Amino acid sequence: MPFPDISLREKDAVLKEHLESSPVNSGATFPVVRPRRLRRSPVLRAMVRETELTAADFIYPMFVRPGKDGAREIPSMPGIYQWTITALSEEVESIANLGIPAVILFGIPEHKDPVGVENFSVDGIVQQAIRAIKKIVPELVVITDVCMCEYTDHGHCGLLNLGDPLPDPSLPEGYVLNDPTLEVLGKVAVSHAQAGADIVAPSGMIDGMVGSIRKSLDQNKFENIAILSYAVKYASAFYGPFRDAAESPPKFGDRKSHQMDPANVREALREAELDVSEGADMLMVKPALPYLDVIHRVHSQFPQIPLGAYNVSGEYAMLKAASERGWLDERKTVLEALTGIKRAGADLILTYHAKEAARWLAEESGKSRR
Secondary structure, eight states, X not given: OOOOSOOHHHHHHHHHHHHHHOGGGSSOOTTTOOGGGGGSSHHHHHHTOSOOOOGGGEEEEEEEOSSSSOEEEETTEEEEEEEOGGGHHHHHHHHHHTTOOEEEEEEOOSSOBSSOGGGGOTXXXXXXXXXXXXXXXXXXXXXXXXXXXXXXXXXXXXXXXOSSSOSOTTSOTTOBOHHHHHHHHHHHHHHHHHHTOSEEEEOSOOTTHHXXXXXXXXXXXXXXOEEEEEEEEBOOGGGHHHHHHTTOOOSSSOSTTTSBOTTOSHHHHHHHHHHHHHTOSEEEEEXXXXXXXXXXXXXXXXXXXXXXXXXXXXXXXXXXXXXXTTSSOHHHHHHHHHHHHHHHTOSEEEETTHHHHHHHHHHHHHHHHO
16 A cells, blocks of 8 residues: 555554455455465466556657668667668558557767757658658657757757856856756757657656746647656666667766656655646656656556656666576566566556567467467
């Protein structure tokens, strides 16, 4: 049962009262009560299963880049590719045919600069990909990552406090400037909406990003474009392979001044509350597996708001590496991990395992029907 922020002694008293009043503890025990009765066969286990994982739960991340040479595999993420626009067709069709309802796009630009101009260009790589996907599979939901790190030559998530004199002398040199960055994020979101995106997903953990983007979208007649906010994004060591895939590692420093401290959970609830108040239609927790408690807390605090969880690149790479070495059964561990994320409270799971998991779930469903 969920507890508010009360003392340990008070928690013990509440738990004792709950257990004593529970009908399960009304006196019946072994040998009258035998939980294994409902585990005797696969069909019985399926009948009482509390969490059902399906392909409709998944959002598949995709990396797009300039060029015409097809797909380029990412070494630290076996089975995941950077795609050129000309190579998207077959991949997007296979995603839709597997029953996966949505993709989220990350772009690798042709040129990088301090502001990331291609990020909000009409012919930016993500804008091209949106238009191409909507021509190939119009019903596929297209979500776009709204951040600056892939597009800037310094690899940070916003405009920096650099120059002589510094734009803000009260802040450290190289600090990510909050309010000036908001204007750029608004331009990026509008450009994605103009290209045909269904949902924009700001990921930089910049204060006020949801409200600023909502205002920009509404002012440009895109009031029906939803916002999936990376409301709770931790400064995690599990992002390493992603930074290879998106070619976006910071050239200096780190992202701890805006991404969250992994030790904090009350702060996560505050961040989520702020984004809801600013107009977020959906929330996200990132990463997923090391933060199942956070997913549960956010879901419990905001049950009315759809919640996504990002099963990030490091989580994917760990299971891939272990399975390639024969240390783990990939199919079983992946499905168990994804089920755990959903059981914790996630309504949607952004995962690089989406295609494989969708195939495995379809195979299991076919077996059960037979």
